[in-house]
Amino acid sequence: MSSRAFTIAGRVMRQLIRDRRTIALVVIVPLVIASLVGVSVPDKSILDYIAPAMLAFLILFFGFLITGISVLRERTQGTMERLMASPVSRLDIVGGYLLGFLLFALLQTLIIFFYMIYVLKVNYYGELWQILVFQVIIGIGAVCLGTFFSVLAKNEFQMVQFIPLIIVPQLFLCGVLWPVSQMPDYLQWLANCLPLTYGVDGMRAMMLQGQNLLDIGKEVGVLAAYAVGLLILAAVTLRRGTSS
Amino acid sequence: MPEKQFSGLAVEVYGVSFNYGRLKVLDGLLLGVPRGISFGLLGPNGAGKTTLIRLLVGLLRPRLGTIRVLGQNPSPKISHLIGYMPQLPSLYAELSIIQNVEFFARIYHLADKTERKQRVEAVIKLVDMWGHRNDSVMRLSGGMKQRASLACAIVHNPPLLFLDEPTVGLDPELRVTFWEYFSALTRQGATLIISSHTMDDAAHCDRLAFMRDGRFVAQGTPAELRQATGRAEATLEDAFLYFVRRGEGKGDV
Numbered sequence: 001m002s003s004r005a006f007t008i009a010g011r012v013m014r015q016l017i018r019d020r021r022t023i024a025l026v027v028i029v030p031l032v033i034a035s036l037v038g039v040s041v042p043d044k045s046i047l048d049y050i051a052p053a054m055l056a057f058l059i060l061f062f063g064f065l066i067t068g069i070s071v072l073r074e075r076t077q078g079t080m081e082r083l084m085a086s087p088v089s090r091l092d093i094v095g096g097y098l099l100g101f102l103l104f105a106l107l108q109t110l111i112i113f114f115y116m117i118y119v120l121k122v123n124y125y126g127e128l129w130q131i132l133v134f135q136v137i138i139g140i141g142a143v144c145l146g147t148f149f150s151v152l153a154k155n156e157f158q159m160v161q162f163i164p165l166i167i168v169p170q171l172f173l174c175g176v177l178w179p180v181s182q183m184p185d186y187l188q189w190l191a192n193c194l195p196l197t198y199g200v201d202g203m204r205a206m207m208l209q210g211q212n213l214l215d216i217g218k219e220v221g222v223l224a225a226y227a228v229g230l231l232i233l234a235a236v237t238l239r240r241g242t243s244s
Numbered sequence: 245m246p247e248k249q250f251s252g253l254a255v256e257v258y259g260v261s262f263n264y265g266r267l268k269v270l271d272g273l274l275l276g277v278p279r280g281i282s283f284g285l286l287g288p289n290g291a292g293k294t295t296l297i298r299l300l301v302g303l304l305r306p307r308l309g310t311i312r313v314l315g316q317n318p319s320p321k322i323s324h325l326i327g328y329m330p331q332l333p334s335l336y337a338e339l340s341i342i343q344n345v346e347f348f349a350r351i352y353h354l355a356d357k358t359e360r361k362q363r364v365e366a367v368i369k370l371v372d373m374w375g376h377r378n379d380s381v382m383r384l385s386g387g388m389k390q391r392a393s394l395a396c397a398i399v400h401n402p403p404l405l406f407l408d409e410p411t412v413g414l415d416p417e418l419r420v421t422f423w424e425y426f427s428a429l430t431r432q433g434a435t436l437i438i439s440s441h442t443m444d445d446a447a448h449c450d451r452l453a454f455m456r457d458g459r460f461v462a463q464g465t466p467a468e469l470r471q472a473t474g475r476a477e478a479t480l481e482d483a484f485l486y487f488v489r490r491g492e493g494k495g496d497v
């Protein structure tokens with residue numbers, strides 16, 4: 001990755017700041033969803049249980065959606081072709097997107113987290129900075145997931161079609177709403193292959209049991225491996241996606 | 245212009261064929277483009293012009309044959325010497341013209357800030373968009389987008405430029421203006437490969453290749469191609485039809 005990745009990251013951030021709808025999607029929509037969850041959950045103890053998982057899910061969902069559509073737009077408007085004919089490497093492009101979205105993922109994480117803690121009065125244990133670091137790790141995974149699937153989509157509609165295929169099953173299978181251990185064995189096996197399971201487990205371990213990043217080393221490791229793997233896959237498949 | 249360090253032809257194409265799946269798009273192309281001229285790839289939609297340009301800038305690889313661009317294989321190694329203006333305006337709609345041009349200047353590693361600023365200003369002025377430099381691209385007309393797109397393609401002062409249908413959708417006045425930009429670039433020593441399906445553009449080129457169904461049906465200067473028809477009053481359109489009817493595979497005039 002060269003300094004060009006930072007040039008791309010700067011451009012991605014400038015584009016996002018100028019796009020009011022995306023800003024609304026990053027900031028306001030997650031707050032609305034968090035509020036709905038907060039108001040509709042009947043019992044405060046259930047909210048404490050669901051909130052960490054919801055945080056992980058919202059970061060994954062919005063990270064995936066915004067990155068996916070932005071990278072896709074780069075292709076459909078032809079700028080990807082222009083970049084591919086320039087001295088930029090594929091790793092620069094994917095790395096640039098990752099860096100560019102990271103700041104927004106962080107901003108979004110902070111907003112949702114503090115909203116849940118101070119407005120919805122969700123209880124948490126564990127150190128605040130460590131919880132935030134773990135959420136950023138989930139955000140990096142989400143950005144890599146979005147980048148990779150945008151390579152497979154030909155247009156915005158196809159990108160949206162990935163949501164019920166990639167995101168919704170994780171909502172039901174990864175322990176957001178009920179524990180993975182209560183599901184049939186074959187679904188537990190499937191859940192263990194999905195990244196959100198590790199995001200949810202890690203967030204609950206930190207927020208409900210006060211564990212630190214070292215205690216949840218397995219979850220951090222699996223999410224990091226997912227991110228690196230998807231980043232490499234996205235970089236490898238990027239050229240094919242633009243040239244045919 | 246750094247172009248002077250290269251010898252020989254700017255572009256060489258030897259027996260190049262290309263398929264999209266089972267569809268044969270290019271078939272045994274042979275081409276040599278001298279340096280410092282404007283070279284027109286003329287042909288109807290679907291003739292294979294865009295595919296050939298994408299092969300030349302390294303976005304695609306030929307199934308058969310060899311391509312040499314500035315004496316080398318098309319690869320990231322020489323991409324800083326190439327300017328590419330794709331068929332779509334290919335700009336970041338949310339950003340202003342100056343932000344778009346500045347971005348590509350950085351991508352092409354114009355590292356020195358003063359030099360970069362001067363170069364960005366020069367190319368935006370060249371395409372007469374300085375007064376609109378802070379306008380968001382999404383608010384621009386089609387012609388303005390084309391001009392901004394050209395500025396992005398030439399910001400790094402490339403010795404070789406590939407322009408894929410740069411004049412499509414432009415009104416006649418702006419089309420003339422574009423050809424003034426192109427003439428200014430060739431006068432500075434740059435080589436321009438321009439694809440088009442209108443014979444208005446063809447008349448402005450130093451040399452031409454007529455393309456149809458993935459093959460060159462004729463190559464030469466506009467005057468040579470017209471003369472080959474044997475009629476003094478023949479237009480380039482007549483010449484194109486003459487060569488198409490005479491059969492494919494005709495070489496240099």
